[in-house]
Amino acid sequence: VIIAAKRAGRPNEFQGPETRRADQSCPFCAGQEHRTPPPTAVYHSGMAGGSSGLWQVRVVPNLFPALQEPGPFAPQHHGPYQWSRGVGVHEVLIESPRHVAHMSQQSDEEIDLTFRAYRDRIQAAGQVAGVAHALVFKNAGPAAGASLEHAHSHLTATPMVPALVREEMDGVRRHDRQYGRCVFCDMIQQEQRDLIRVLERTAHFIAFCPFASRFAGETWILPLQHACHFQQTSDECLPELGRLVRRSVQRLENALGRPAYNYVIHTAPFDIECKDHYHWHIEILPRIAKAGGFEWGTGYFINSVPPEEAALALRTVTPS
Amino acid sequence: VIIAAKRAGRPNEFQGPETRRADQSCPFCAGQEHRTPPPTAVYHSGMAGGSSGLWQVRVVPNLFPALQEPGPFAPQHHGPYQWSRGVGVHEVLIESPRHVAHMSQQSDEEIDLTFRAYRDRIQAAGQVAGVAHALVFKNAGPAAGASLEHAHSHLTATPMVPALVREEMDGVRRHDRQYGRCVFCDMIQQEQRDLIRVLERTAHFIAFCPFASRFAGETWILPLQHACHFQQTSDECLPELGRLVRRSVQRLENALGRPAYNYVIHTAPFDIECKDHYHWHIEILPRIAKAGGFEWGTGYFINSVPPEEAALALRTVTPS
Numbered sequence: 089v090i091i092a093a094k095r096a097g098r099p100n101e102f103q104g105p106e107t108r109r110a111d112q113s114c115p116f117c118a119g120q121e122h123r124t125p126p127p128t129a130v131y132h133s134g135m136a137g138g139s140s141g142l143w144q145v146r147v148v149p150n151l152f153p154a155l156q157e158p159g160p161f162a163p164q165h166h167g168p169y170q171w172s173r174g175v176g177v178h179e180v181l182i183e184s185p186r187h188v189a190h191m192s193q194q195s196d197e198e199i200d201l202t203f204r205a206y207r208d209r210i211q212a213a214g215q216v217a218g219v220a221h222a223l224v225f226k227n228a229g230p231a232a233g234a235s236l237e238h239a240h241s242h243l244t245a246t247p248m249v250p251a252l253v254r255e256e257m258d259g260v261r262r263h264d265r266q267y268g269r270c271v272f273c274d275m276i277q278q279e280q281r282d283l284i285r286v287l288e289r290t291a292h293f294i295a296f297c298p299f300a301s302r303f304a305g306e307t308w309i310l311p312l313q314h315a316c317h318f319q320q321t322s323d324e325c326l327p328e329l330g331r332l333v334r335r336s337v338q339r340l341e342n343a344l345g346r347p348a349y350n351y352v353i354h355t356a357p358f359d360i361e362c363k364d365h366y367h368w369h370i371e372i373l374p375r376i377a378k379a380g381g382f383e384w385g386t387g388y389f390i391n392s393v394p395p396e397e398a399a400l401a402l403r404t405v406t407p408s
Numbered sequence: 409v410i411i412a413a414k415r416a417g418r419p420n421e422f423q424g425p426e427t428r429r430a431d432q433s434c435p436f437c438a439g440q441e442h443r444t445p446p447p448t449a450v451y452h453s454g455m456a457g458g459s460s461g462l463w464q465v466r467v468v469p470n471l472f473p474a475l476q477e478p479g480p481f482a483p484q485h486h487g488p489y490q491w492s493r494g495v496g497v498h499e500v501l502i503e504s505p506r507h508v509a510h511m512s513q514q515s516d517e518e519i520d521l522t523f524r525a526y527r528d529r530i531q532a533a534g535q536v537a538g539v540a541h542a543l544v545f546k547n548a549g550p551a552a553g554a555s556l557e558h559a560h561s562h563l564t565a566t567p568m569v570p571a572l573v574r575e576e577m578d579g580v581r582r583h584d585r586q587y588g589r590c591v592f593c594d595m596i597q598q599e600q601r602d603l604i605r606v607l608e609r610t611a612h613f614i615a616f617c618p619f620a621s622r623f624a625g626e627t628w629i630l631p632l633q634h635a636c637h638f639q640q641t642s643d644e645c646l647p648e649l650g651r652l653v654r655r656s657v658q659r660l661e662n663a664l665g666r667p668a669y670n671y672v673i674h675t676a677p678f679d680i681e682c683k684d685h686y687h688w689h690i691e692i693l694p695r696i697a698k699a700g701g702f703e704w705g706t707g708y709f710i711n712s713v714p715p716e717e718a719a720l721a722l723r724t725v726t727p728s
Contacts, residue, residue, distance in 0.1 A: 089620040089709045096712035154702065154710045167598035168583070168591055169619045225701025233700025242701065250706030263488070271488055278487035299489045300409040352705040373704055380553025381545025381562065382474065384693055385672040386570030389409045390474045392416035 090154050090174060098152035098235050116238035118185035124148040128179060129208060131201040145201040146182045147209055147243075153178035154244065159218035161247035177213055177222075177245035181205050182238065189237040190228075190346060191337045192407075196327075202241070203330035206353065210319040213245035214358045221249045221357045224318075228337075229348025232375045249357045256354065260365050272367030273314055275299075285399045287336060292325050295336050297395035297402070304393035305344060305402060307336045307372040316366040318355040333370060338407035340374050348375040410474050410494055418472035418555050436558035438505035444468040448499060449528060451521040465521040466502045467529055467563075473498035474564060479538035481567035497533055497542075497565035501525050502558065509557040510548075510666060511657045512727075516647075522561070523650035526673065530639040533565035534678045541569045541677045544638075548657075549668025552695045569677045576674065580685050592687030593634055595619075605719045607656060612645050615656050617715035617722070624713035625664060625722060627656050627692040636686040638675040653690060658727035660694050668695040 099115070115123040124146075131145040149156075155176030163172045183202045184194055191199070206224045213222035222245040227234040249257075263271035279286050279296045287295040287307065295309045309332060311321070321329060333351065340347060350373045356366035383389055419435070435443040444466075451465040469476075475496030483492045503522045504514055511519070526544045533542035542565040547554040569577075583591035599606050599616045607615040607627060615629045629652060631641070641649060653671065660667060670693045676686035703709055 089622050089711055091621075091714050092710055092712055093714055093717075094712075095710065166619075167601070168594040169598070171619075223702065223705045225705050227700040231698055233698040233703075244702055244706075246706070250708060252705065252707035255707070274488040278489070281487070299486075299491075301411075302409050350701040350704055352701045354705065371704070375698075378551055378553040378695075379699075380547040381670040381672045382543065382564055383553075384670055384691070385543045385545050385572065385674065386564075386566070387572035387575070388570060390415065391409055391411055392413055394411050394413055397413075 092152075092154045092174060095152045095154060114187055114236065114238050116180075116182045116236060116240055117187050118142060121146070124180070124182075125151060128212070129205060131205055133197060142185055144185065144198055145205050146185075147205055148180055148182070150178040150180050150242070155246065159247060161218060175218065175247045177216060177219065177243065179209060179243040181209065181224075181241040181243065183241065184239050188239050190341060191239070191334045192341055194239060194334065196331065198239075199330040199334050200327045203326045203333075204323075206241070206243075207319045207321060207326065209243045210353075210355065213243065214319070216245060218247050219245045219358065221246055221253060222355070223250065224353040226351050228350070229346075229375070231348035232350045232373075234348075253354065253357065257356075257360075257365050260367070264364060270314055270364060270367050272310060272369065276310060276312060284396045287339065287399060287402055288332065290328055290332055293329055293332050295332060297399040299395060301391055301393075301395040301398065302389035303373050304376055304391060305340055305347075305374040305398045306391075306395070307340070307402070309333060309336060309370040309372070310367065311369075314363075314367055316356040316360055316363040316368060318353050318368040333372070335407040336372055336402075339402040339405055340372070342405035342407070343401050344374060344376065349373060350375065412472075412474045412494060415472045415474060434507055434556065434558050436500075436502045436556060436560055437507050438462060441466070444471060444500070444502075448532070449525060451525055453517060462505055464505065464518055465525050466505075467525055468500055468502070470498040470500050470562070475566065479567060481538060495538065495567045497536060497539065497563070499529060499563040501529065501544075501561040501563065503561065504559050508559050510661060511559070511654045512661055514559060514654065516651065518559075519650040519654050520647045523646045523653075524643075526561070526563075527639045527641060527646065529563045530673075530675065533563065534639070536565060538567050539565045539678065541566055541573060542675070543570065544673040546671050548670070549666075549695070551668035552670045554668075573674065573677065577676075577680075577685050580687070584684060590634055590684060590687050592630060592689065596630060596632060604716045607659065607719060607722055608652065610648055610652055613649055613652050615652060617719040619715060621711055621713075621715040621718065622709035623693050624696055624711060625660055625667075625694040625718045626711075626715070627660070627722070629653060629656060629690040629692070630687065631689075634683075634687055636676040636680055636683040636688060638673050638688040653692070655727040656692055656722075659722040659725050660692070662725035662727070663721050664694060664696065669693060670695065 127148050129147040130143045155174045155178045157173045157175045161175040163170045184198045210222045224243050226241040285296045298308050352371050355368040447468050449467040450463045475494045475498045477493045477495045481495040483490045504518045530542045546561040605616045618628050672691050675688040
């Protein structure tokens, strides 16, 4: 658990009955740069051919960080408890200078630069002393934990490998020991055989509703070729990936009326011993049903829409 | 993951802008008994001295069950996946014949009979062939996963010990091997030493905000005396416990304006080898902040209210 009293001070556009208009109240819009800390990275239009003025994607330290302290990470004991200062990094990636809330409103260039920023910032986090793992995620809509509607993502970096990533790696290792194969590669193969849960396949990626979907419309995107680190995705493949993610989110927007959702890039720890022990992937999690006591008491999930039905519905709404 | 397509059909009072009035539309009110399946248990007023007509607490099979199939539990393989029919039990405990939504509106007798029903129904689930564990929980408010506002709880029973309970037991065993003591007993001792997170202590129970609170105002209630099975709580202690839970929920109602919340009874599997390996407890989880991509990507939680501050605020609102 991260106790981050500073986060209590952040603005919340969603508390009123109506979300606010695009005006001076949004600190992420062009012209409001003075309201965020100095950027750690800025991406301009047509970057390949040189900067052309206005930024398209802007990365800043989070003003209300969950983690912000420099290392070292040195847990202290207090009776049966352990605690430490909040060592780590927390950045915000602002994905457009315009006040847009939905991925379908973002231009190709904004998407391409956003995914390039994901890769670059994960690589930069890997250079910070004591950082073991970096996570990139997006919270879209108040039910998904967002406090501002302007399109943005987060990067957090932690001095330990998160519990969930360790569990996934344990699962990969167990399957590898038993069958001598990567379980994610096996899933990709099975999905292409069954086809009923697949949404789309591109040259290098596949999108499908996982067999054990926790959420109605849950969508996973994986590289067809085994790879453990998202940040090693090539310049050529990044736009293909970013647009596949946008199309997958658009399917949800169209089928479910712009639901709240999270997406999360699951990538291996920086110092993974063996690349066989992880297969990076992106999970898109629509947040329609609310987790209840069953979920909190078991660690299991109840989902009332079978992934085969969800995939059928999502395939039939053609993303624009 | 439980895929329960039947649950998609359940009524949802919370979908409109206003929750419905207490009228014929509530299937849990007295007079609407024909709209639920025949009860598996019924508790009447003044039961000790014989039935006096109207029921106070009524337990029925869930009409939209997450689990309902008889055993045996026999997982099948499909490529790299495993699945099984939804073997288990899912009951609803209706906690009042009147249309009340909040614990503060429930009478002492309703609370006492509700907690007696929790105990009895867990014991009954333990008699079902193939059941390994039973969970009792309450979802209050739409943000906590409730679809009806009439005060009610759930009992689910599963053929396997839930992942989260197994994790807790592993933690207890690890602490026991290292220190020769129950970690929950150690927490109780530490809380009584620190005092700053304690809400209340009764003759047999303690209520406090845990050191690593995942949610603002999270409250745990534990028996002071080590015990692994909730269902072994004595007739004398049950009313003391039920009213402590009600007072703890009332503190949240008063301090936070009747927030959505879940509470969950964490009890040991039926066939636990050694009673040292678990300490039953109740977790009350206010659902104000929304979990976001950080939580889904790490398994960790961000909480912007330190438990010491939450406890201070909750102590000062005296429950009626």
